[in-house]
Amino acid sequence: MADETKDGPAPEPAGPAESVPSTTPKMTTEGARAEPAKAPPSAPAAAAKAAPAPAPKAVPKAGEDMSRRGFFSWAAVAWVGFSAAIGGCVTAMGRFMFPNVLFEPPTTFKAGYPQDVGAGVVDTRFVDKYGVWIVNNEGKLYALIAICTHLGCPPAWLDTQNKFKCPCHGSGYYKSGINFEGPTPRPLERARIFISPDDGQIVVDKAQKFQWELGQWEDPNSFIPLA
Numbered sequence: 061m062a063d064e065t066k067d068g069p070a071p072e073p074a075g076p077a078e079s080v081p082s083t084t085p086k087m088t089t090e091g092a093r094a095e096p097a098k099a100p101p102s103a104p105a106a107a108a109k110a111a112p113a114p115a116p117k118a119v120p121k122a123g124e125d126m127s128r129r130g131f132f133s134w135a136a137v138a139w140v141g142f143s144a145a146i147g148g149c150v151t152a153m154g155r156f157m158f159p160n161v162l163f164e165p166p167t168t169f170k171a172g173y174p175q176d177v178g179a180g181v182v183d184t185r186f187v188d189k190y191g192v193w194i195v196n197n198e199g200k201l202y203a204l205i206a207i208c209t210h211l212g213c214p215p216a217w218l219d220t221q222n223k224f225k226c227p228c229h230g231s232g233y234y235k236s237g238i239n240f241e242g243p244t245p246r247p248l249e250r251a252r253i254f255i256s257p258d259d260g261q262i263v264v265d266k267a268q269k270f271q272w273e274l275g276q277w278e279d280p281n282s283f284i285p286l287a
C-alpha cells in the first residue's frame with residue numbers, strides 16, 4: 061500500500077482491447093496455423109455446388125466398339141446368305157413344280173377348204189402358227205414347209221416378186237418350192253396333205269415330209285389334185 065501513495069494512483073487496468081481485424085493467421089490452441097478466413101460463396105456458385113454432378117458418359121472402349129460393329133457386319137452377311145439360299149430353294153421348287161415344257165403346235169391341223177385358196181395363190185394364214193404355206197399352183201394343192209433348206213431360217217413369201225426369199229443368206233425359191241438363187245442346195249420340203257373325209261377340209265400333217273430331190277413329190281400324199 062505504501063507504493064500506491066507514493067507514486068500516485070495506479071494506472072487503470074487496460075479495458076477490453078479494441079477489435080481490429082487482423083490479417084495475421086490465428087493460432088489455434090494447439091499452436092497450428094489456422095486457415096485464412098474465406099469469403100462466403102455467391103448464390104449461383106452455391107446452386108451449382110448444390111446440384112448433383114451429371115453422371116459421366118459411358119464411352120465404349122475401342123475394342124468393344126469394333127467387336128460390336130463386326131458382329132453386325134457378320135449378321136448382315138449371314139442374313140443375305142440366308143435370303144439367297146431361301147430364294148434358291150423357292151426357285152428350285154418352282155422349277156420342279158412347273159418344269160420347262162415346250163408347247164409345240166400340233167403337227168396335224170386343218171387348213172380350211174380347197175376353194176378358199178384361189179388359183180396361183182400362196183396362202184400365208186398358217187405360217188405363223190404352223191410354219192406351212194398352202195399353195196395352189198398348176199392344178200395342185202400342196203403344203204410347203206417354211207424352213208430354208210440351207211441352214212433352217214424361216215423364208216418369207218414376197219408376193220410382188222412371186223418368190224420365197226430367205227433373209228439369212230439370200231436363198232430364193234419359186235412358188236413351186238424349187239430353189240433358184242442363193243446358197244441353198246435343194247428345194248423346200250412338202251408336208252403330207254389330204255382332204256378330211258369328215259368335213260371336206262384340207263388336212264396338213266407335218267410329221268410326214270416329201271423331198272423333191274428324192275422323187276417324193278410324185279407321191280399322192282404330197283399334193284391334192286384340183287379338178
Ligand code: FES
Nearest residue numbers: 208210211226229
Ligand atoms: S438359211 Fe436360208 S439362205 Fe441360209
